[in-house]
Amino acid sequence: MILQRLIMTDFRQFEKRNQIDFSNVDNKHVSIVIASNGVGKTTILTALVWCLYGGKKLPYGDLTEQFLNNNTFDSLDEGEQTTVEVVLIFEDRKSKYIITRSIVITKENSKQVNSSVSLDVVIDNVTQHYAQEKIDTILGPSMKEYFFFDGEGIGKLADSSRPDLVQKGIKNVMKIDTRTTAFELIKEAKKTFDKESAKIQTNSGITDIPEERIDKIDDQLVIKKSALEKAMEDRDTYEKKLSAIDKELILIKETKPKVEERKRFEDELILIEKSLITANYKQKDLVTKNAYLALSYEAFSNVSSIIAEKQKRGELPLIGIGKHFIEELMKEHRCICGEELVEGESHYKHLEEIMKRATAKSELEGNLSSLGSFVEAHKYDNKDFITKLKESRQSIKELQNKKSRLEQDVARITADIDKWLDHDKEERLDLKRTETLTSKDDQIKLLAQLEIEIEILNSDLKKAKKDLELSQSISEEVSLIRNRISFCEEAMLMLEEKNKEEIESIRIELSQRLSKRFDAMLHSEKKVYLDESFRLVVVGKDGNISGKSRGEAKLISLIFISTLIELAKEKEISMESDFLSTGAGVYPIIVDSPYGEFDAVYKKTISIALKELSPQVIILLNQEQWNEDIENVFSDSLAHAYRLVAHRPKLNYLKGDRNRVFFNRRTFDLEVQDDREFTTIEKLEINNESV
Amino acid sequence: MYQKNEVQEFIKIVFEIIDNNKNESNPVKVNLIKKEVERKVKR
Numbered sequence: 001m002i003l004q005r006l007i008m009t010d011f012r013q014f015e016k017r018n019q020i021d022f023s024n025v026d027n028k029h030v031s032i033v034i035a036s037n038g039v040g041k042t043t044i045l046t047a048l049v050w051c052l053y054g055g056k057k058l059p060y061g062d063l064t065e066q067f068l069n070n071n072t073f074d075s076l077d078e079g080e081q082t083t084v085e086v087v088l089i090f091e092d093r094k095s096k097y098i099i100t101r102s103i104v105i106t107k108e109n110s111k112q113v114n115s116s117v118s119l120d121v122v123i124d125n126v127t128q129h130y131a132q133e134k135i136d137t138i139l140g141p142s143m144k145e146y147f148f149f150d151g152e153g154i155g156k157l158a159d160s161s162r163p164d165l166v167q168k169g170i171k172n173v174m175k176i177d178t179r180t181t182a183f184e185l186i187k188e189a190k191k192t193f194d195k196e197s198a199k200i201q202t203n204s205g206i207t208d209i210p211e212e213r214i215d216k217i218d219d220q221l222v223i224k225k226s227a228l229e230k231a232m233e234d235r236d237t238y239e240k241k242l243s244a245i246d247k248e249l250i251l252i253k254e255t256k257p258k259v260e261e262r263k264r265f266e267d268e269l270i271l272i273e274k275s276l277i278t279a280n281y282k283q284k285d286l287v288t289k290n291a292y293l294a295l296s297y298e299a300f301s302n303v304s305s306i307i308a309e310k311q312k313r314g315e316l317p318l319i320g321i322g323k324h325f326i327e328e329l330m331k332e333h334r335c336i337c338g339e340e341l342v343e344g345e346s347h348y349k350h351l352e353e354i355m356k357r358a359t360a361k362s363e364l365e366g367n368l369s370s371l372g373s374f375v376e377a378h379k380y381d382n383k384d385f386i387t388k389l390k391e392s393r394q395s396i397k398e399l400q401n402k403k404s405r406l407e408q409d410v411a412r413i414t415a416d417i418d419k420w421l422d423h424d425k426e427e428r429l430d431l432k433r434t435e436t437l438t439s440k441d442d443q444i445k446l447l448a449q450l451e452i453e454i455e456i457l458n459s460d461l462k463k464a465k466k467d468l469e470l471s472q473s474i475s476e477e478v479s480l481i482r483n484r485i486s487f488c489e490e491a492m493l494m495l496e497e498k499n500k501e502e503i504e505s506i507r508i509e510l511s512q513r514l515s516k517r518f519d520a521m522l523h524s525e526k527k528v529y530l531d532e533s534f535r536l537v538v539v540g541k542d543g544n545i546s547g548k549s550r551g552e553a554k555l556i557s558l559i560f561i562s563t564l565i566e567l568a569k570e571k572e573i574s575m576e577s578d579f580l581s582t583g584a585g586v587y588p589i590i591v592d593s594p595y596g597e598f599d600a601v602y603k604k605t606i607s608i609a610l611k612e613l614s615p616q617v618i619i620l621l622n623q624e625q626w627n628e629d630i631e632n633v634f635s636d637s638l639a640h641a642y643r644l645v646a647h648r649p650k651l652n653y654l655k656g657d658r659n660r661v662f663f664n665r666r667t668f669d670l671e672v673q674d675d676r677e678f679t680t681i682e683k684l685e686i687n688n689e690s691v
Numbered sequence: 692m693y694q695k696n697e698v699q700e701f702i703k704i705v706f707e708i709i710d711n712n713k714n715e716s717n718p719v720k721v722n723l724i725k726k727e728v729e730r731k732v733k734r
Contacts, residue, residue: 130714137713182705188721189728476734484732490698491705 001138002616003588004096007087008047010069013040013679020044020681021640022588022618028639030611031618033681034626035644036652036659036670040679041620044644045592051086051101052135054117068105068112071676076107081115090588092138098122099135139587155553157560163534166560170506170534173568173587176499183495190488197481200474210468217461224457228450231443238440245433248420252429255420262413269406276399283392506567507534513563517612518556521605528556536560551602554594555609561589562613569615588616595625607633623661623670631663641684647674701731 004023008014022031035041067084076082085102100120106113121131128134157165171177511530518528525541536556540546548556569586594610595603607630610617617637643661651658651671659670663684708723 128714133714178706178709181709182702185709185717185720185724186705188717189725192721192725193728480732480734484728487693487698487701487728487732490693491702494695494698495702 001092001587003090005089009085010072012043015069015071015678018681025639028637029616030634030637031640033620033642034661037622039644039646047086051088067103081106095124155557157557158536158553160535167534173564179495179499186488186491193481193485197478204474206467206471210464210471213464217457221457224454231446235443238436241436245429252420252426255416258413265406265410272399272403279396517559558609565614586615589614590618592620604629643668643682645680645682646671648677
């Protein structure tokens with residue numbers, strides 16, 4: 001940044017348009033403005049600062065009450081408006097900047113009323129939208145204190161209690177702030193990635209590891225499915241048991257009527273037995289009534305032959321045929337008679353008597369013959385008897401068969417009854433049935449429960465698988481974002497390290513250069529350096545830190561600034577070669593009243609320091625501070641020289657003399673008599689050859 | 692870990708972004724830097 005021109009219109013003392021050029025000429029970079037105190041030096045500094053930064057409370061002048069030149073104000077009618085304007089033209093990195101800051105002033109009740117301030121920034125003939133930001137980018141407000149000095153303020157950099165100013169100065173001038181800005185912006189970008197990553201994970205709703213969840217669900221499914229299978233088996237088992245129980249219960253049910261049936265059968269049996277007894281009795285009666293006749297009729301020949309045979313074998317007693325004999329016959333079934341035949345009936349007795357009486361064969365034969373006669377005599381109908389007997393026997397047989405069947409039925413039914421109508425069997429079965437049914441129901445319930453659980457698990461599994469897919473895609477996304485975050489972190493680390501490294505290397509370099517310059521200027525035994533805490537330190541010949549005089553402080557500050565600017569300039573030149581260089585600036589130094597009350601030697605030394613301060617130096621000073629020695633110091637670098645001429649009704653005299661300045665072997669007035677009071681800027685001719 | 696020159700190149704671009712967008716707000720610059728990171732670190 002090289003200032004070229006300042007144009008002030010009705011700005012405080014400067015009535016109408018006043019212009020002052022600062023541009024470097026023929027490699028000469030120093031401009032001086034000489035004026036008496038109170039005429040407008042500080043106003044020029046104020047105009048520069050106001051033009052660049054605006055505001056009302058400025059370090060070098062309070063603009064809250066008065067912007068407008070008094071004469072111009074007086075010329076205004078009540079309520080009339082006018083504009084105060086400061087234009088600064090400068091060049092920065094080969095671009096031409098025209099900064100115009102103006103304020104509209106209205107005369108109200110004989111007072112200046114300030115209204116809207118406007119700012120225009122034109123860069124290379126293009127009006128800029130963000131005017132103030134454009135200025136701040138080149139020379140931010142934080143840089144004010146390093147480039148616009150009032151006389152007293154210069155020394156503050158050397159104040160041991162303000163290493164922060166030095167450090168801030170280094171950062172600002174060396175544009176390390178750009179790197180810090182880059183660091184902060186990358187940090188912000190990193191934060192947005194952090195947020196994105198967190199948002200993706202939160203939005204997905206996945207808070208666990210889906211793979212683990214799937215495994216867990218799979219395990220649970222295996223358990224549940226096996227439980228389901230077992231429950232199904234159990235249910236089937238219970239069903240079978242139940243069916244068996246039901247069958248038994250049906251049998252019991254079916255058996256119950258059999259008791260009645262058995263009773264019926266038993267009753268029937270009794271009847272049959274009774275019938276049988278009756279039938280037997282009837283048959284017996286039939287036989288007893290007819291047996292002898294039947295025997296006689298039927299078995300006569302038969303009996304005769306048997307008798308004969310027996311007699312032959314000597315088995316038959318010769319006398320009589322006894323009961324025994326008849327019985328034997330019947331046993332051998334040679335006679336149709338049954339045993340009933342032989343029970344003491346009268347006919348038999350009669351026959352027995354006949355037998356008894358037969359003591360001889362002839363007698364027997366005779367008896368038998370008489371037997372035949374007897375049968376004949378009784379008109380016995382054998383056929384009728386046989387038929388009746390057959391019928392009787394048939395009837396008895398049927399009754400017996402029936403009885404036998406009934407007995408079998410009764411036995412069978414009884415077996416069933418005994419088996420099924422055990423008095424608590426049904427109860428036990430009922431109990432067992434209830435228990436089995438309960439168990440079966442339990443299994444059914446368990447099955448339903450398990451089916452629901454399996455369904456839920458399957459649905460969970462489905463979701464887990466979806467989550468897995470999602471998490472895989474998310475994890476890719478998150479991993480990408482993490483990579484971006486770590487990329488940002490690496491860049492931040494690199495910037496931080498570079499900053500630290502650079503600030504430290506700048507400190508060391510500055511310290512060395514400071515020391516050399518200080519030596520070269522003062523040829524003092526004292527040494528100056530910038531310590532690790534960024535304090536500008538003066539060390540005496542004994543090696544101890546010594547205090548600084550005001551002059552030393554001012555000088556050290558100036559040397560520090562100039563050294564810093566020198567470094568910045570070198571850095572700007574070398575930035576192309578360094579990837580991390582952010583490009584330092586080239587700045588003008590504007591110093592108001594730098595010399596104070598110092599002696600001639602110091603003034604000269606400070607002048608030398610001032611000259612070397614920056615690629616552009618603008619010094620505002622009063623005529624007392626200006627002398628030939630100083631003029632000689634600046635002779636080879638002076639580009640512009642001005643005097644401020646105070647116009648006033650009554651001239652001030654300084655030490656009995658008019659306010660004048662001796663410049664280029666000539667004397668110039670610094671005040672002229674005038675009706676009105678204002679200041680004009682007059683150019684002082686520079687004759688390089690003669691200076 | 693990224694190649695040093697990749698990071699350096701990125702920082703250079705960040706400087707350019709800062710330089711070319713002096714009039715823009717910080718969020719705008721952050722967004723541009725973010726896009727640059729996204730361009731550098733791809734899937």
